[in-house]
Amino acid sequence: MDNENNSAVKLTWFDKIFKPQVITLPNGHSTIRRRSRAPIIVALVLLAIILSLRMTGFDLSIIIKKFDKLMDLMVKLFHPKWSFFDKVTRPLVDTIKMSILGTVIGCALALPIAVLSSTNIDKNRVIVSVLRFILALIRTLPTLVIALVCALIFGLGTFAGTLAISIFTFGIVAKMLYESIETIDMGPFEAMEAMGANKFQAFWSACVPQILPVYLSHSLYCFEMNVRASAILGYVGAGGLGITINERIGWRDYEGLGMVLLTLFVVVVAIEFTSEYLRGKLS
Amino acid sequence: MAEKLEKIEKAVDEKLTVAEMYANRPRKWWVYTLVVLIIAALVGWSGSTVQFEGLTVTGRSVAQGVISGITHPDLKLMFGTGNTDVPYLLLQTMAIAVLGTIFGAILAIPFAFLASTNILPKPIAYLFRVVILLIRTIPSLVWALMWIRVTGPGAACGVITQSVCSIGMISKMYITAIEDLDTRILESLDAMGCTPFQKIRYGVIPQLTASFISTTIYRFDINLKDATTLGIVGAGGIGASLVQCLNSRRWAMVGSFVWGLMILVLIIEYLSTQVRSKLARGE
Numbered sequence: 235m236d237n238e239n240n241s242a243v244k245l246t247w248f249d250k251i252f253k254p255q256v257i258t259l260p261n262g263h264s265t266i267r268r269r270s271r272a273p274i275i276v277a278l279v280l281l282a283i284i285l286s287l288r289m290t291g292f293d294l295s296i297i298i299k300k301f302d303k304l305m306d307l308m309v310k311l312f313h314p315k316w317s318f319f320d321k322v323t324r325p326l327v328d329t330i331k332m333s334i335l336g337t338v339i340g341c342a343l344a345l346p347i348a349v350l351s352s353t354n355i356d357k358n359r360v361i362v363s364v365l366r367f368i369l370a371l372i373r374t375l376p377t378l379v380i381a382l383v384c385a386l387i388f389g390l391g392t393f394a395g396t397l398a399i400s401i402f403t404f405g406i407v408a409k410m411l412y413e414s415i416e417t418i419d420m421g422p423f424e425a426m427e428a429m430g431a432n433k434f435q436a437f438w439s440a441c442v443p444q445i446l447p448v449y450l451s452h453s454l455y456c457f458e459m460n461v462r463a464s465a466i467l468g469y470v471g472a473g474g475l476g477i478t479i480n481e482r483i484g485w486r487d488y489e490g491l492g493m494v495l496l497t498l499f500v501v502v503v504a505i506e507f508t509s510e511y512l513r514g515k516l517s
Numbered sequence: 518m519a520e521k522l523e524k525i526e527k528a529v530d531e532k533l534t535v536a537e538m539y540a541n542r543p544r545k546w547w548v549y550t551l552v553v554l555i556i557a558a559l560v561g562w563s564g565s566t567v568q569f570e571g572l573t574v575t576g577r578s579v580a581q582g583v584i585s586g587i588t589h590p591d592l593k594l595m596f597g598t599g600n601t602d603v604p605y606l607l608l609q610t611m612a613i614a615v616l617g618t619i620f621g622a623i624l625a626i627p628f629a630f631l632a633s634t635n636i637l638p639k640p641i642a643y644l645f646r647v648v649i650l651l652i653r654t655i656p657s658l659v660w661a662l663m664w665i666r667v668t669g670p671g672a673a674c675g676v677i678t679q680s681v682c683s684i685g686m687i688s689k690m691y692i693t694a695i696e697d698l699d700t701r702i703l704e705s706l707d708a709m710g711c712t713p714f715q716k717i718r719y720g721v722i723p724q725l726t727a728s729f730i731s732t733t734i735y736r737f738d739i740n741l742k743d744a745t746t747l748g749i750v751g752a753g754g755i756g757a758s759l760v761q762c763l764n765s766r767r768w769a770m771v772g773s774f775v776w777g778l779m780i781l782v783l784i785i786e787y788l789s790t791q792v793r794s795k796l797a798r799g800e
Contacts, residue, residue: 286612290672331563374782389573466656
């Protein structure tokens with residue numbers, strides 16, 4: 235009984251309150267099994283649900299009572315007004331253009347920043363942590379709020395939307411990229427340095443070929459998200475499909491809205507498939 | 518891939534020198550040229566509509582206002598305890614995200630099983646995938662605008678919106694987990710004479726819980742950010758007040774809302790990453 239082998243199991247404060255179960259094996263050794271944390275987690279989740287229900291005033295009976303209203307809306311949505319298609323194309327093209335330009339600008343800005351904030355290339359810890367903190371702050375800002383501020387500063391229209399998408403893309407791509415850069419193989423880089431290449435040459439021929447496919451793949455992924463995100467930016471006046479969507483809902487023209495959403499769906503699916511195919515090729 | 522390997526093996530057999538190997542290196546420059554050309558063409562095409570028209574008349578004052586607001590937030594609002602102060606609104610935003618994520622995660626389970634090709638025949642599974650894709654493409658703001666007609670404005674609308682929106686992404690991730698199920702475990706349980714219930718309890722659930730929980734936590738992260746913007750259309754949370762303050766140019770209040778939002782999102786993101794990396798390590 236003395237040769238208890240507890241070193242493999244790390245004990246935390248939880249185990250000090252709820253003593254682990256000791257199991258004696260047939261050969262005389264004994265091992266411990268920690269008590270399950272599930273009951274505590276379930277209790278915490280239940281508590282969170284109850285508090286949240288109280289806070290939001292959510293009531294399931296509303297949905298049941300107004301279910302016919304919802305069905306009415308859904309039926310209209312699934313009978314799109316085909317004649318509305320002509321009015322959808324222009325804002326749709328605007329939305330796509332906004333996301334292309336925004337993605338390209340955001341990704342172009344993200345590349346140098348991502349390189350500077352990966353710990354294996356940039357040895358300066360201060361720069362790394364400052365850049366990462368700034369990126370984290372940018373990522374916390376909701377795109378719609380950025381778009382609204384841009385629209386207030388630069389006027390209503392596609393420029394504000396493009397700028398908002400660029401900022402959003404910059405934050406996300408830079409983060410995904412520095413995480414990928416940190417996993418690249420630094421062996422070739424050291425080998426080249428040992429052979430007398432300077433830091434830039436070594437980086438250019440040893441790291442860039444490893445980073446480039448990942449970078450393109452992240453950019454494509456972000457483009458996918460941006461098409462979806464930019465469709466609603468018009469709601470705050472930043473151009474594109476959002477204006478049309480808002481207008482249709484305002485006029486309660488759900489057949490028209492159905493047409494807008496159907497077009498958006500087709501475009502998003504087409505872009506998603508192309509991008510998934512290309513990303514498959516890249517990896 | 519096999520061809521490439523053969524080529525390399527042949528080269529090794531022929532004992533090429535380093536210089537000859539270098540001369541035979543794979544050339545990808547035309548791929549990159551093509552990528553650059555395509556991107557340039559796309560940017561040229563989209564640049565035509567997105568034009569910079571200068572600042573609006575009030576643009577400069579708005580920009581100054583935003584900066585002064587962020588540097589001088591309204592501290593009374595930020596630490597107050599009333600129903601319109603930052604802490605209460607942040608809690609409400611979090612409550613919306615908690616309920617939306619949990620309901621969404623539960624609703625996603627049947628969808629995910631119905632859309633997995635290893636459980637149902639392919640045609641039915643693909644049908645459900647289209648439904649999931651449809652849910653995912655409609656922007657959350659549009660969902661919120663539709664639900665508001667049913668529930669009326671308020672936090673309850675945010676909860677329903679998020680429950681529905683989350684189904685899309687959560688079930689997509691669940692499907693991957695379900696299709697990766699190791700069926701050999703089920704076979705061995707079968708061989709041991711287990712009942713179907715035991716097979717599910719000991720063969721299926723342990724394989725899925727970790728990734729399901731991880732997905733749910735990840736989605737909570739996204740939902741929290743999303744909940745901050747839902748307020749713009751009147752679905753509760755901090756967004757409504759933030760946009761009102763922006764539009765009425767009360768910069769000090771904008772500053773305190775933005776700070777509150779950034780701090781909350783940063784904390785939640787940090788915690789969620791910690792928990793998820795623990796889950797991935799299997800603790």
